[in-house]
């Protein structure tokens with residue numbers, strides 16, 4: 202029930218007055234509908250086409266009096282004219298109401314989609330580390346689709362209910378006893394049908410879980426397709442896929458069974474009820490034939506509304522879990538929101554680091570509930586316009602430290618400062634606006650090389666692009682491509698080699714002219730010749746940028762001004778490259794010896 206109220210509140214907050222306008226249109230449409238159809242019979246009877254006794258139904262008596270002032274020859278034309286007028290007005294209003302309905306619904310979906318997407322982008326890095334990406338894809342596509350369907354059903358439900366209330370009003374006017382009898386039966390049936398709504402909600406929950414697993418599985422498997430093929434894992438993955446699809450099929454069939462069972466109940470009971478109703482009207486209440494005819498027409502239109510409302514409620518119940526999922530993820534994002542003003546542009550925030558970045562007694566844990574610290578007692582200073590290298594064994598904490606220096610992670614204890622300013626919501630923004638980041642697993646968009654570059658700096662000239670490519674040692678391979686900068690690079694840059702992708706990403710970062718250039722393993726996929734070119738490039742860049750680089754290959758950082766050696770989350774050695782290489786017993790010296798032996 203809480204979720205229904207939340208949904209109604211959100212819809213109301215979005216649509217406001219439009220929702221009432223929509224409701225008002227519906228009331229007028231249903232009144233016109235009632236008048237158009239239900240007056241046809243008594244009107245025709247008035248002019249003697251049907252010999253039905255209307256009795257003392259007051260509004261028809263008034264109509265009768267007005268009609269008698271018109272010459273008999275024109276009565277039929279006037280009656281049919283009014284009928285056509287009423288139905289046309291209703292159709293016109295219906296047309297506008299449908300458009301208004303669509304505007305409310307689509308606008309509501311747009312606002313939900315935007316809210317969730319913004320919340321996702323505003324959530325901090327820790328939140329993203331803990332969640333499956335496929336869950337977000339699932340929510341932004343399939344779950345939003347279900348909520349969209351739920352909104353259509355909800356608006357349809359309001360229409361049906363409005364129609365029903367008005368038609369009940371007209372029916373009460375015609376016969377209180379008969380109407381109350383039918384209403385009582387309707388309420389009884391709705392009470393019996395509660396279990397159908399409960400089952401629908403349960404199957405809706407199952408749909409959410411199944412769809413979540415479907416998205417996660419598909420995502421993982423398509424990302425790992427090379428592993429699957431090279432390790433011949435196709436059969437086990439196909440079995441998983443088959444089983445999940447079987448469950449999805451069962452879930453849908455079960456939902457349809459619930460809905461068709463409830464429809465069966467409603468249809469059979471309506472036949473029984475109408476039979477009983479006619480019998481009671483004629484034999485017990487001795488209702489006049491004219492009134493009985495009006496009531497039969499009225500209820501033949503009213504009863505399907507009951508059935509429709511029941512079916513709507515069941516379908517809404519099955520889509521509610523999707524809405525709950527959406528609300529839950531939004532709440533989670535909001536509780537992990539970064540309070541920095543993301544709506545500001547990067548250029549508005551860019552600044553140049555003058556002195557450097559400092560960490561004072563920094564401690565960090567990914568899970569506060571566990572004792573393990575990924576960073577412990579980190580004290581360091583990264584001087585501006587110098588190259589600082591971070592090295593250490595796998596799992597030593599290098600990436601965590603880089604994320605801390607970029608302001609993506611915040612220390613649990615201690616503090617990070619830029620040019621002496623401790624990182625706050627405002628200074629994090631300054632810091633991020635001045636960073637160019639080259640990740641270990643570079644991401645490129647499925648478009649041309651030129652567009653991939655221009656995404657980072659839309660105003661860059663051709664000369665500017667080639668300068669950046671030369672600096673990153675990416676110019677030669679691009680020159681060799683038949684379409685040069687206009688070559689398409691495929692999904693995530695699949696048409697380029699790992700090394701080519703890495704150099705292109707480096708060029709892209711350089712193109713932004715960042716104050717701080719952060720590189721996570723920039724040469725891991727390069728041969729000796731290209732590694733040397735990157736070394737030269739970094740050497741040149743460090744005069745105007747602060748370079749922070751993680752490298753497993755120590756040859757890459759030969760020109761580093763400062764090397765930080767990490768082990769188990771602590772800095773265990775620091776100093777210049779040459780100085781550390783002379784400390785033969787230190788971890789750096791050992792690593793250096795090991796790598797030199799490997800290369801010989």
Ligand SMILES: Nc1ncnc2c1ncn2[C@@H]1O[C@H](COP(=O)(O)OP(=O)(O)OP(=O)(O)O)[C@@H](O)[C@H]1O
Pocket residue numbers: 330331567568575593594595596597598599600601602
């Ligand atoms: N998202 C996470 N949640 C929990 N623990 C994590 C997470 N990311 C890293 N860790 C843990 O923190 C420690 C440091 O990891 P980190 O990725 O910083 O190491 P690294 O030196 O960069 O390793 P590599 O060279 O293999 O990339 C490791 O023990 C790792 O298991």
